[in-house]
Amino acid sequence: MFMGVPGENAVGVFSANEYLTRINLMKAYDFPNYATSPIRAKHVITVGGGNVAMDSARCALRTGAKSTVVYRRAREQMPARDEEIHHAEEEGVVFHLLHNPTRIVTDDDNRMVGMEVIRMELGEPDDSGRRRPVPLEGSEYFIEADCCVVSIGNSPNPLIPQTSPDLDTTRWGTIVADENTMLTSKPGVFAGGDVVSGAATVISAMGQAKIAAEHIHKYVMGIPLKEEEPEGTEQPAETAG
Ligand SMILES: Cc1cc2nc3c(=O)[nH]c(=O)nc-3n(C[C@H](O)[C@H](O)[C@H](O)COP(=O)(O)OP(=O)(O)OC[C@H]3O[C@@H](n4cnc5c(N)ncnc54)[C@H](O)[C@@H]3O)c2cc1C
Structure with a gap:
């Protein structure tokens, strides 16, 4: 899934799946033998707080980039396992919690040069039971970065x-x-x-x-999928189903 913010189609913005595929299967880690693109990034911002975001952020570090995670809720709401967050912190990933991207900033060639983020605070619980992140109007600021990895989950093929x-x-x-x-x-x-x-x-x-x-x-x-109910165990019609 993508965020739907302006500038998201810029050069330097990847889905986590594409980023991890490039890093690993397309051997971006083996620069300069393989000139796969994300290796040249100086500052990678990963958006999201799940295990895949932690994978991406740690991969970014290992390619020699500065690595920052932007996540719209607080640490307690991060879906990633505690160990994954701990290891990412330990390895040097910087966390901007309670922050959300508002746009990707680009140069004249549509290359990413940074991200505008807004600070968030936690409001009332939403459908998931977690407190809803609410933007703090007027708190936007700019972070210089040349790569963004969008790691906010995936959904089935429509x-x-x-x-x-x-x-x-x-x-x-x-x-x-x-x-x-x-x-x-x-x-x-x-x-x-x-x-x-x-x-x-x-x-x-x-x-x-x-x-x-x-x-x-x-x-x-041609075998029945479910065991036949033993006789006398059928539920009365008004409670069945
Ligand atoms: C980056 C990342 C890291 C992850 N890390 C972990 C982890 O560490 N541990 C863990 O347990 N889980 C992890 N997961 C989750 C795990 O990968 C999935 O839960 C698991 O792969 C689901 O298996 P699946 O068979 O349902 O779907 P998939 O593995 O997605 O397989 C579906 C297959 O169907 C194919 N397909 C789609 N449409 C069609 C079509 N029309 N015709 C034919 N084929 C089609 C796809 O190409 C794909 O090969 C991770 C996921 C991601 C994205």
Whole structure:
């Protein structure tokens, strides 16, 4: 996901996925043998407070850049594991907590030269139960930086609900699947992993994949997916479902 602030399409702004792919798989760490772009950044600002943001911020340090994290809530609300935050701090990442980007500042060639940020304070709890960050009007200031890594989460490909209207999805675009079988609303279609649970972990995706595999086998072999209810255990109609 991106922030939707002006200047976000500037040269030097990356999604965390692209940044980490360039650093690692495209060997940006092996400069000058590989001239992959993020290695040349002097100051990298990572936006976000999750584990992926911590990965990105620490990678930026290791490429020789100054590395700053901008996160709109306080440390207690950061979704990253405590160890990840601690290790990032220990390695030298600078944290600007309760700050939010308002725009990416660019030069005439649309290259990033800095970020305008605004200070935030915590207001009432929002839908997630965490206190909502509220901007402090007039508190904007400029940070010089030539690279920004946007690490504010990811969401399922919107093509899925667009192309398969008979596949039930949630308001976040994730696919609805029965957690006991991983069967979706479409007969013969099973789903699991991040596209069902939202961004989670490898182990949870693998667990759901195992459940799905077992029930795909049953489905193709014509075995009922769910055990028959033993006789006499049916719920009365008014309480069922
Ligand atoms: C930067 C980053 C760091 C992470 N670090 C950790 C970590 O340290 N530990 C951890 O447990 N989790 C980590 N995660 C989360 C973890 O990667 C995911 O939870 C996990 O990969 C989910 O697995 P999945 O199979 O559901 O989805 P994915 O791994 O995303 O796999 C989905 C696959 O489907 C393919 N695909 C998409 N559309 C189509 C299509 N139409 N046709 C065919 N193929 C398609 C995609 O190309 C992809 O290969 C991290 C995630 C990120 C982004």
